[in-house]
Amino acid sequence: MKNMLFKVVLRNLTKRPFLNLVKVIGLSLALTGIIFISLFLKNELSYDAYHENAEQIYRYTLTDPDFLNGKHFSRIVNPKYVETLQDEIPEVENFMRLSPVRGGLVKHGERFYGVSQAYEVDSTFFQVFNAEVVLGDKKQLLENPASMVVTESFAEKVFGKINPIGQVIYLPAGQYYGKEQKYTVNGIMKDFPVNSHFHPDFIATPMQNPFQNGWAWTYLVLAKNANPENVKLSLTKYLAKVYEQDTDAFDTEVHLQKLNEIHLHSNKLREMEANGNMRNVYVLAIAAFILLVISISNYANLNIGMSGFSAKYLFINKLLGSSKRSVVRYFFTEGLFIVLATLLLTLLLSVPLNSVIGKYFSLNLWQNNAPFVSFLVLLFAVLSLALGMLPVLKTVFANLSITKNTSSSVTFGKGGISRGLIVFQYAFSIALIISVIVISRQTNYALKNGMGVHENNVVIFESVHASLQKKFEVFKQELLQYNSIQSVSAMMEPPGGEANDMFPFEMEGYDADANDDKFSRIGVFPCDYSFASLFHLQFLSGTNFTQNNIDNEGAGEYIINEAAMRRLNHSHPDDIVGKTFKLNFMMAEQTGIEIPRGKIIGVVKDFHLQTLKKEVEPLVMFKRDKLWLLNFAVAYKTGMQDAALADMNKVWTSLFPEYPFECEHVDAMYQKVYKAELLQARLLSIFTVVALFICSMGLFGLALIITQHRTKEVGVRKVNGARVSEILVLLNKDFVKWVTISFVLACPIAWFAMNKWLENFAYKTSLSWWVFAVAGALALGIALLTVSLQSWKAASRNPVEALRYE
Amino acid sequence: MIQLKNIDKYYDAKFQRTFVLKGVNLDIEQGEFVSIMGPSGAGKSTLLNIIGFLDEPSQGEYLFLGDPANKLKEKQKVQYHRSHIGFIFQAFHLIEEMNVYENIETPLVYRGIKNKERKAMVADMLDRFNIVAKKDLFPSQLSGGQQQLVAIARAIVGSPKLLLADEPTGNLHSEQGEMIMKLLKKLNDEGMTIIQVTHSKENTKFGNSIIQLKDGYVTEK
Numbered sequence A: 001m002k003n004m005l006f007k008v009v010l011r012n013l014t015k016r017p018f019l020n021l022v023k024v025i026g027l028s029l030a031l032t033g034i035i036f037i038s039l040f041l042k043n044e045l046s047y048d049a050y051h052e053n054a055e056q057i058y059r060y061t062l063t064d065p066d067f068l069n070g071k072h073f074s075r076i077v078n079p080k081y082v083e084t085l086q087d088e089i090p091e092v093e094n095f096m097r098l099s100p101v102r103g104g105l106v107k108h109g110e111r112f113y114g115v116s117q118a119y120e121v122d123s124t125f126f127q128v129f130n131a132e133v134v135l136g137d138k139k140q141l142l143e144n145p146a147s148m149v150v151t152e153s154f155a156e157k158v159f160g161k162i163n164p165i166g167q168v169i170y171l172p173a174g175q176y177y178g179k180e181q182k183y184t185v186n187g188i189m190k191d192f193p194v195n196s197h198f199h200p201d202f203i204a205t206p207m208q209n210p211f212q213n214g215w216a217w218t219y220l221v222l223a224k225n226a227n228p229e230n231v232k233l234s235l236t237k238y239l240a241k242v243y244e245q246d247t248d249a250f251d252t253e254v255h256l257q258k259l260n261e262i263h264l265h266s267n268k269l270r271e272m273e274a275n276g277n278m279r280n281v282y283v284l285a286i287a288a289f290i291l292l293v294i295s296i297s298n299y300a301n302l303n304i305g306m307s308g309f310s311a312k313y314l315f316i317n318k319l320l321g322s323s324k325r326s327v328v329r330y331f332f333t334e335g336l337f338i339v340l341a342t343l344l345l346t347l348l349l350s351v352p353l354n355s356v357i358g359k360y361f362s363l364n365l366w367q368n369n370a371p372f373v374s375f376l377v378l379l380f381a382v383l384s385l386a387l388g389m390l391p392v393l394k395t396v397f398a399n400l401s402i403t404k405n406t407s408s409s410v411t412f413g414k415g416g417i418s419r420g421l422i423v424f425q426y427a428f429s430i431a432l433i434i435s436v437i438v439i440s441r442q443t444n445y446a447l448k449n450g451m452g453v454h455e456n457n458v459v460i461f462e463s464v465h466a467s468l469q470k471k472f473e474v475f476k477q478e479l480l481q482y483n484s485i486q487s488v489s490a491m492m493e494p495p496g497g498e499a500n501d502m503f504p505f506e507m508e509g510y511d512a513d514a515n516d517d518k519f520s521r522i523g524v525f526p527c528d529y530s531f532a533s534l535f536h537l538q539f540l541s542g543t544n545f546t547q548n549n550i551d552n553e554g555a556g557e558y559i560i561n562e563a564a565m566r567r568l569n570h571s572h573p574d575d576i577v578g579k580t581f582k583l584n585f586m587m588a589e590q591t592g593i594e595i596p597r598g599k600i601i602g603v604v605k606d607f608h609l610q611t612l613k614k615e616v617e618p619l620v621m622f623k624r625d626k627l628w629l630l631n632f633a634v635a636y637k638t639g640m641q642d643a644a645l646a647d648m649n650k651v652w653t654s655l656f657p658e659y660p661f662e663c664e665h666v667d668a669m670y671q672k673v674y675k676a677e678l679l680q681a682r683l684l685s686i687f688t689v690v691a692l693f694i695c696s697m698g699l700f701g702l703a704l705i706i707t708q709h710r711t712k713e714v715g716v717r718k719v720n721g722a723r724v725s726e727i728l729v730l731l732n733k734d735f736v737k738w739v740t741i742s743f744v745l746a747c748p749i750a751w752f753a754m755n756k757w758l759e760n761f762a763y764k765t766s767l768s769w770w771v772f773a774v775a776g777a778l779a780l781g782i783a784l785l786t787v788s789l790q791s792w793k794a795a796s797r798n799p800v801e802a803l804r805y806e
Numbered sequence B: 001m002i003q004l005k006n007i008d009k010y011y012d013a014k015f016q017r018t019f020v021l022k023g024v025n026l027d028i029e030q031g032e033f034v035s036i037m038g039p040s041g042a043g044k045s046t047l048l049n050i051i052g053f054l055d056e057p058s059q060g061e062y063l064f065l066g067d068p069a070n071k072l073k074e075k076q077k078v079q080y081h082r083s084h085i086g087f088i089f090q091a092f093h094l095i096e097e098m099n100v101y102e103n104i105e106t107p108l109v110y111r112g113i114k115n116k117e118r119k120a121m122v123a124d125m126l127d128r129f130n131i132v133a134k135k136d137l138f139p140s141q142l143s144g145g146q147q148q149l150v151a152i153a154r155a156i157v158g159s160p161k162l163l164l165a166d167e168p169t170g171n172l173h174s175e176q177g178e179m180i181m182k183l184l185k186k187l188n189d190e191g192m193t194i195i196q197v198t199h200s201k202e203n204t205k206f207g208n209s210i211i212q213l214k215d216g217y218v219t220e221k
Helices: A002-015 A017-045 A079-088 A152-159 A228-242 A259-265 A278-319 A324-361 A370-400 A416-448 A472-480 A562-567 A641-655 A666-673 A675-709 A711-719 A724-758 A769-796 A799-803 B044-051 B074-083 B100-110 B115-128 B144-156 B174-189
Strands: A057-063 A092-100 A105-108 A111-114 A118-121 A133-135 A147-151 A168-171 A181-189 A202-204 A215-222 A253-258 A458-461 A485-491 A502-507 A521-527 A539-542 A556-561 A580-583 A598-604 A620-623 A631-636 B002-012 B017-028 B033-037 B059-064 B085-089 B162-166 B193-197 B209-214 B217-220
Touching: A002 A017, A002 A278, A002 A324, A002 B100, A017 A259, A017 A278, A017 A324, A017 A370, A017 A675, A057 A228, A057 A259, A079 A092, A079 A215, A079 A228, A105 A152, A147 A152, A152 A181, A215 A228, A228 A253, A253 A259, A259 A278, A278 A324, A278 A370, A278 A416, A278 A675, A324 A370, A416 A666, A416 A675, A416 A724, A416 A769, A458 A666, A472 A485, A472 A631, A472 A641, A485 A521, A485 A641, A521 A562, A556 A562, A556 A580, A562 A598, A580 A598, A580 A620, A631 A641, A666 A675, A675 A711, A675 A724, A675 A769, A711 A724, A711 A769, A711 A799, A724 A769, B002 B044, B017 B044, B017 B217, B033 B044, B033 B174, B044 B059, B044 B162, B044 B193, B085 B144, B100 B115, B100 B144, B115 B144, B144 B174, B162 B174, B174 B193
Parallel strands: A118 A202, A147 A181, A521 A620, A556 A598, B033 B193, B033 B209, B085 B162, B162 B193
Antiparallel strands: A057 A215, A057 A253, A092 A118, A092 A215, A105 A111, A105 A168, A133 A181, A147 A202, A168 A181, A458 A631, A485 A631, A502 A521, A502 A580, A539 A598, A556 A620, B002 B017, B002 B059, B209 B217
16 A cells, blocks of 8 residues: 555655646755854854853943043943952952053964964953863963963964973063063863854963953843943942042943843944844844745645646545545655755755855854754744645535546645735745846945945055064065066055044144033054055045155145045035144053144045945054054056066065064955845845745745636636637736736835845945836746746647547 | 435526526436436536536436436535546546556555555556557647547546446547447446447437436436
């Protein structure tokens, strides 16, 4: 019995390989999507939850309207006082400060090694955070100053097979006036898990207290039942006391953010790593759910459509004495084959997909998730089996009693639900297509508007070490001797970076008091004299810097952007050029660095150093020699990329033999800035293709049902002289109507959603009508193509066949 | 064996009731070979379907082997299909996905007969109808007459008491038709009750009684 059933089901399946393949592909795409989205969400939602004290750890930040315009940074400045908080505020049980290790390079033996993230930490590190120590005693590792704990991967990179314990690592003297520092490796810890909001290569206790001067990410461990709101109040009171201000007038605001909320709910300046956001989580969760709904409902739709093929078999079996149970068994077996094939295909799709994700996002989503994945797969299998089979059985049982239908098809009622579903899905697909176009357009627009991407001939040496910065002039002159090199410059922030620094200023004719602006500052941007020419900044008035990097007191040169011009209360570039101007460096006394008084010599059109999400901020560019020029930029002549890179390498290795030659094209750097959007666009396009495929599957099923249903009508019309084209119009008319309804539904929704999305950007493309038209046309085209596969068959069929048994 | 008392079959449309069968009374004894005749739309096939439990009368009483049909549960009907009633059709209605052997075997499978026995019974049928060589062929590979032979073999392999034939020769040319009718006659001689629907006067000669239907009424017996 079972054998026979299997045989018939298999023969039936292989008889229509295309349709069954469509089912399998549709379900597999959906299942693969659901698995990966779920795994990704699970990962996103589990950030930092693995710390034992996760519920009690809060990140402590401050905003002060008088400090850098009240910008909200994820770290705080000069957090020395945090050590004493425990005595002042009883709810604070412990604290932890992470001060970034400057420079990005360490030295061991004679070699330099790149460091992507490292922190000087308090000795409480292992009490606050959970980190697995592989070698060494957790309690004593950080007891002494200048003790270092490295991660396994960093240890392997630097020491190879040698036991790192007791080895010495130097932090070379470098930028921000630091001296050489020496650390001793005391222990090894496991690399931080993917779902941590930071991933240090090493942590170390400071030689001297670094928390006196400088920035640190600061965490407080609160008592179990402490109310963070109360703690915030106590902190505010405490700070007011320290700054000797009245608590009521004290306008610094204290923020406490729960550790496990950092990844999804924090979007402050200078985050340790790019964070995710909750909106993406919701969007993806909805996407997964919609995938589930449309894949299974379309599968069921196609099943109902195809049940007509089995109608005769089922009818005869009934005559021969099969029970309802064997009908169920038949469809169950058929479904089982489909589902098994789906699982197999899903596996085939998932393995390469997982490795691609692993490669590009260094995420192994499958790791430790076998039970979770099995659960998902099982759930999907059961749902698609049951929900794919039930409506078919319902239709089949309803129709088997009417014997007339033996040779034609299973009837399809009014089809209200299925049609509603198709309309909904197409509306959804059209909205998706619109979103894909809008997001791609905006991302393209953003990428094109970054500075230096126009000819794509600019490479950047990012955050070079202080000792190299001193030799910038030599580097520049050497390079300019090569024919392949067009221009060389250097600047404070790399393309795509954040220019957050602000200095107080004075300007001729600008009365700070009158503007109630006494403490206010303006954004500054130290750069080399070739900066404006290399990046093709457009001068609205005035001239470029003179061709050297040295300014004398009284002869300083300042170039400002349009935003700065407006900030300085001018509306005509010509009016402001020539005004006396001076920047006052706050730490001039400690460091002896003076910025000379001089004139505003030029006004340039606003350019996009930062992401297009943010308004261009007022920026004053000024020249500096050997100072604050952290990023080198080199433009090469068009078409000479290979030669130029070889020349740069030659110059670099001759000048800085001990430092690795690492540079990057500007467009690649901007791609990193818009990583989230690019990823969104890519995921969304994949998702759209999948959704369209699945929708077509359902539509095809529906077309199948309808043409079967109208076989006789088509036959009669043809006998009476209808042409194939007329029949096609007849059969396709309804589908066009549904897609049109979907289009009408989708447009306002997509328009609203995309407007919201575009609000993320300060500079954006318009939502043109043609985007909607293209999406509608595309959806209609796909729908018609799908349906016509079926209608054509029905329309071109010999009417005699259709009418023979009537 | 079969008693129909005042059987009505009608369909209700919005304002009118269309009768397919009206007041049909029939009594068919075991071993009879009855031919139902009548013009198109007279209700022949509907009558046959009601007798074969494929359709239900709207009104009236139908006794099968003394049991009232309207009180039969679905399970019992299935049981009757398995063991008491065989069907053959004008369009043969073989299962396309199964070969000759499997088609004949199917009803035995539903009856729960063991594999070994099944083999013997199917082999018997193949032998009897001279189609052993065709046992691995699929219906589409057979001629009409051969297909109807297989259909008959399938209908009678379980030795049902009643064979219902809906225009069994309608799709066959006369030679094949006669062969099939002779076969039915032989089965009837062996004791099987047969009810056939037919248009052909010729075919009625093989049976021993004729029922004339017109517009849902029995006009002649």
